[in-house]
Amino acid sequence: MAKIQSDARVDRPLLFRIVAICLLALIVAVPLLGGPLSGSALGLTPYLANIIGQIATFALLALALDLIWGFGGILSLGHGLFFAMGGYLIAMHMLKAGYVYGGVTPDIMTFMGWTELPAYWFGFESFPYAFVLILLVPGLVAFLYGWMSFRSRVSGVYFAIITQALTYVAMLLMYRNDTGFGGNNGMTGFSTLLGVPVGAPGMVTGLATASLVVLLLAFLACGALMRSPFGRLLIAIRDDEARLRFLGYDTLWPKLAAWCLSGVLAAIAGALYVPQVGIINPRLLAPEVSIEIAVWVALGGRGALSGAVIGAIIISALKFWLTGFVPEAWPFILAGVVLVVVTLLPNGLLDLKPQRLLAPLRRNRKPAPEPAE
Amino acid sequence: MNAVTMTAPGAQAIQIDGLRVSFGDFVAIPQLTFIARYGEVHGVIGPNGAGKTTMLDVITGKTRPKAGTVRLDGKVDLLGMDEPAIALAGVGRKFQKPSVFEALSVRENLETALRLKPRSILAEIRSWADPRRGTRVAEVLEEIGLSDLADTPAGILAHGQKQWLEIGMLLMQRPKLLMLDEPVAGMTEEETRHTADLVRRLRSPERAVLVIEHDMAFVEEIADRVTVLHEGNPIFEGRMADARQDPLVRQVYLGR
Amino acid sequence: MPFRFLRLQGFLAAAILLLATLVALPAAAQDRADIVAEICSGDFAAQQSALSRLAGAGVEAGSEGALWARRIVEAFEGRSLRCGDGLAVIDTPDGPLRASTLEPAEGVDTSTLSAPSVNLRLRAVAASAGAVLRLFTEESVAARAEAAAYVDRRREALTPEILAAAVERETDAALRDTLSTLRASLLLADPDPVNRIAAIEAIAQDATLRNRTAIAEALAGETDAAVLAAGEKAMAGIDRTLALGKVLATLYSGASYASVLFLAALGLAIIFGLMGVINLAQGELIMIGAYAAWFTQEAIRAALPGLLDYYLILAIPVSFLAAALVGLLMEVLVIRRLYDRPLMTLLATWAISLLLINTVRVTVGSQNLEFYQPAYVSGGFPVLGDFIMTSNRLFAIAVALFAFIAVVILLRRSLFGMNVRAVTQNRAMAGAAGIDTRRTDMMAFALGSGLAGLAGLALSPLYNVNPGMGTGFIVDSFMVVVLGGVGSLVGAIVAALGIGQINVVIEPIYGAVAAKVLVLLLVIVFIQWRPEGLFAPKGRR
Structure with a gap:
């Protein structure tokens, strides 16, 4: 297992606070600039507000992965699975609610040839029911897979690859029409969310703000959790699981708790994401989507929640910007970023310390400590 | 101090009987009987492949033997238990390679090692602020001599300091049986002396200490009794000084 | 003459x-x-x-x-x-x-x-x-x-004899079938019941579905009890042979898929056993191998058209070396910087796979490549019932067999093989004994990559070749490694055959997705019971 530099263990308090304050500022600014002040010089177009909202859900997703990878040392290459689960569940809720209350026949009924929605859509018109499922279903899947893996001490590369295989298989399943979730077309054509028409003014900024709020709350809560004894135990598992077991801790349960929490957070991120993009289909389950999440965390710095958030923001903002005019260059840039990070910045951007950047300017400079490997 | 267990010195702490361990076709331990007593520091020496580490693996539940029994206090059968349960029953093991939680501070390492609520991890976490934890940490910090480095991340400690910290983590648990796997390998002379001091101080009526070591001088300095293992068989048991005279031991160590 | x-x-x-x-x-x-x-x-x-x-x-x-x-x-x-x-x-x-x-x-x-x-x-x-x-x-x-x-x-x-001779001579498979049917109906239309029985028995010798249909049709208007009985008996016999042939055909196509899997997984297993690295670009190295075969074909077509029939053979070293070279570069430029960070190597090798896919897409294009099919990979040998041992699959099996033997010899008999085994078992000790572990890693990585290249060559007459072709293989290949146990050649073979067979058995009945789901579930359940794999070397870890 990788030895992790001591400064990568938890957030540097200053950086953590800066990120929290920035998020708070965005929570205030987005509804203002996207709503009443949208006509002003600094006003947000709905397009930009939407992108901010999407990125917030990505940051939440990165946060989820950092919990388990950065702190627990357990890499998942399948967090897209939980993200997509949240997305599919909220999509089912929106379609069913639109059908029951708004009389809008979902497209999925047309191309699946359904005259009515199948039995497993029962109750989805109710938001509380859908919300509970968004927590329960991914939580249960995470629990089952985590329990089986951790119990038999599957870890490291094995664990990561099997999560990827799981997501891959889920993608293949969802591409099939007879799985019953819209196949290749997925689900789209949402009409209402919480009784508000999706086209209503303020819906875009509202969702973006909600995503930011959830992100900030999760950020603060996870920060507190990781500073708690539970977080300490998780770090101990990452550093030397065998030692901890020989001290009398059954490491199964702390790992499983962190893993399930991470899966549920990812599902919440997915549930916030899908209403903002207006579609969900199996492409979200492609292995590269899940690996990209790991890239965000690796870039920002594992084991630092602020790093995960920053990494997600940087890469997804770059992607939105670049795929606009040079879509074919994006895979090359992404691959390049990964290779630079893994070879030169083992702790991600956290390795770019101000003093190291300034070092050449100083006279009596000491060589910066090389990352312990 | 707060000694609770009333064990007569010399009572058997660990009994191994008829132990057989094999990996595939390779027999690591053919038939081993071994006893460690309370109040003693018991050295186990032997050339590479003598089965020393395998014996520790069996006691701590890492390796399952093909036959035999391992009992703690003459009653607790360790073979049916998993690693955490064996640790909680009172068996502490220091690994050959220093194993500490590098990202945690020395103090946090020790805090984590103390099990006030062995029944449940959740209860353990909730009792983190229990004052007994702080008291015990201070005691152990003093004992292993790392009080000044309490808030240093363990990852940046020197090799020897990491070894002491790991011993300290085991002391937090007040083990009945403390097993040290090559505690002075890779240490400087100064560090070795310090470690010998520490191990001698670990001797206590309610504890048996088992030390596996290559360094004969170190064993002679600390051990009340030594067992020499060769190809999984004990070929000598007694005082270190006598071991040096034993013809069989000389043959095993020095060739003909 | x-x-x-x-x-x-x-x-x-x-x-x-x-x-x-x-x-x-x-x-x-x-x-x-x-x-x-x-x-x-x-x-x-x-x-x-x-x-x-x-x-x-x-x-x-x-x-x-x-x-x-x-x-x-x-x-x-x-x-x-x-x-x-x-x-x-x-x-x-x-x-x-x-x-x-x-x-x-x-x-x-x-x-x-x-x-x-x-x-x-x-x-x-x-x-x-x-x-x-x-x-x-x-x-x-x-x-x-x-x-x-x-x-x-x-x-x-x-006459039936003329048709029999025509069938023998015929090179076109479809036409051959037409002629066989014609012959059967000719025989079965004989006015003498004794001859008809003889015809039925003669036809039943060649147990194909077509002949069964011919007999069934002839029996439809049949009134002679003896002929009817002979016909029923013959059809039952054909049914048995057909069933057996079907089983054999399934096993055969499973074996050919397993061959490709085995080649890819063997490389993965060697690298993983040695360095603890899972090469997520292994699928793309398969792709490189297939593209190298295609380039060989094009080069020969341009320079030595007379040798075009042999391009698949000539491509064996080309595919191996091309993929091995890419692997070597990967190891030297990236992987060796990531020692003790196996999770990061996952990301790094994924990034490399992304680079390879997109580089090929941009330079060669994303369409399926056209492969010339020499006589030895088209057609096949009828074996039993409708089971035809097709040459393209035989080619894949032969390449796998050849590579397996070569790897066994290399690992068991060469100094390099001894080094690989030593470093796999105990890196520190091997290093202390004077083995250049870095160099061993490098060579082994190249070997593992080259094997993936051979997989690409072996599958080129069988599957579509395009830049994204590798992604489908990595999951199955890794499942082979997990199932077979790291560092076990026998394990890799058994697991590849098992997974290959599951795929071809399930696929026609429940579809390819069900096969993948089943394999994954099987592996997850399996590692509960045996986390080290089927054939993990035993010993203290």
Whole structure:
């Protein structure tokens, strides 16, 4: 297992606070600039507000992965699975609610040839029911897979690859029409969310703000959790699981708790994401989507929640910007970023310390400590 | 101090009987009987492949033997238990390679090692602020001599300091049986002396200490009794000084 | 000439031929003269027998004989065959030819000769015989197919023996099937029940679905109890053979998929065992191997078109080396910087796979590549029932077998192999014993990558080749590694065969997705029971 530099263990308090304050500022600014002040010089177009909202859900997703990878040392290459689960569940809720209350026949009924929605859509018109499922279903899947893996001490590369295989298989399943979730077309054509028409003014900024709020709350809560004894135990598992077991801790349960929490957070991120993009289909389950999440965390710095958030923001903002005019260059840039990070910045951007950047300017400079490997 | 267990010195702490361990076709331990007593520091020496580490693996539940029994206090059968349960029953093991939680501070390492609520991890976490934890940490910090480095991340400690910290983590648990796997390998002379001091101080009526070591001088300095293992068989048991005279031991160590 | 014919014929036909040539060859010239004389005789029965013999010439006298017979039949039909005075010539614009030898007949006045009379019945026999001979002499498949369709309607000159010979000769699979069916229906239409039973039994010898259908159709209008019983028995026998053939065919296609998996997984397993690194770009190295094969083909097509048939063989070193080189670069530039950080190598190798896919996409394009299929990877050998051992799959199996043997020898017998095994077991100790572990890693990584390249070559006659082709293989290959246990050649084979078989068994019934789901679930359940894999080396860890 990788030895992790001591400064990568938890957030540097200053950086953590800066990120929290920035998020708070965005929570205030987005509804203002996207709503009443949208006509002003600094006003947000709905397009930009939407992108901010999407990125917030990505940051939440990165946060989820950092919990388990950065702190627990357990890499998942399948967090897209939980993200997509949240997305599919909220999509089912929106379609069913639109059908029951708004009389809008979902497209999925047309191309699946359904005259009515199948039995497993029962109750989805109710938001509380859908919300509970968004927590329960991914939580249960995470629990089952985590329990089986951790119990038999599957870890490291094995664990990561099997999560990827799981997501891959889920993608293949969802591409099939007879799985019953819209196949290749997925689900789209949402009409209402919480009784508000999706086209209503303020819906875009509202969702973006909600995503930011959830992100900030999760950020603060996870920060507190990781500073708690539970977080300490998780770090101990990452550093030397065998030692901890020989001290009398059954490491199964702390790992499983962190893993399930991470899966549920990812599902919440997915549930916030899908209403903002207006579609969900199996492409979200492609292995590269899940690996990209790991890239965000690796870039920002594992084991630092602020790093995960920053990494997600940087890469997804770059992607939105670049795929606009040079879509074919994006895979090359992404691959390049990964290779630079893994070879030169083992702790991600956290390795770019101000003093190291300034070092050449100083006279009596000491060589910066090389990352312990 | 707060000694609770009333064990007569010399009572058997660990009994191994008829132990057989094999990996595939390779027999690591053919038939081993071994006893460690309370109040003693018991050295186990032997050339590479003598089965020393395998014996520790069996006691701590890492390796399952093909036959035999391992009992703690003459009653607790360790073979049916998993690693955490064996640790909680009172068996502490220091690994050959220093194993500490590098990202945690020395103090946090020790805090984590103390099990006030062995029944449940959740209860353990909730009792983190229990004052007994702080008291015990201070005691152990003093004992292993790392009080000044309490808030240093363990990852940046020197090799020897990491070894002491790991011993300290085991002391937090007040083990009945403390097993040290090559505690002075890779240490400087100064560090070795310090470690010998520490191990001698670990001797206590309610504890048996088992030390596996290559360094004969170190064993002679600390051990009340030594067992020499060769190809999984004990070929000598007694005082270190006598071991040096034993013809069989000389043959095993020095060739003909 | 008879030898060339021999080579083309199967055993049965060869035996007949041998008999026929022994009798016919010394007297061939006399024979031809007799046939011509019979045609010229004006006697209906003699003419009909002669025409039948001409039709049979395709079977008995070799291709030269068939061509001659065709010429005579066509001349007879076209009324350019002239007879008289014990003389028979074919009238051509360039002058008359002697019918029996086709040599110019100088000084013969054709106006004194007359064409033999042709009645309607005889015309039909002649047309049928002509079509039969076209079946044996036409070069193009389409023309032969046309002839086959004709003889199906006009069976006057047709015998089961002729069709058997035609089937043997036929190179086109579809046409061969048509002819076999025709033969079966011919046999089964015999008016004598005894012959029909014999026919059923003879047909049942070749247990194919087509023959079963032919028997079933013949039985539909059958009234003779003995024939019906024989038919039922024959069909039951065919059913058993077909079932067995189906099982064999499934096992065979499973084995070929397993071969590709095995090659990819073997590389993964060697690298993982040695360095603890899972190469997520292994699928793309397969792709590189396939592209290297394609480039080899194009290069040979451009420079040495005569060797084009052998490009798949010549590509073996090219595919291996191309993928090995890419692997070597990966190791030197990236992987070796990531020691002790196996999770990061996952990301790094994924990034490399992304680079490889997109580089190929941008430079070569994302369409499927066209591969030339030499004779040795097209067609196949019928084995049992409908099970045909297709050559493309055989090629994949052969490449895997070859690579397996080479790897075994390399690992067991060479110094490099010894180093790999030593470093796999105990890196520190191997290093201390003077083994250059870095160099061993590098070479092993190249070897593992090269094996993936061979997988790409092996699958190029079987699967679509495009930039994204590798992604489908990485999951299955890794499952092979997990199932087989790291560092175990036997484990890799058993696991590859198992997973390959599951895929081909499940796929036709429940679809490819179900097969993948099942494999994954199996692996997850399996590691509960045996986390180290089926054949993990035992020992203290």
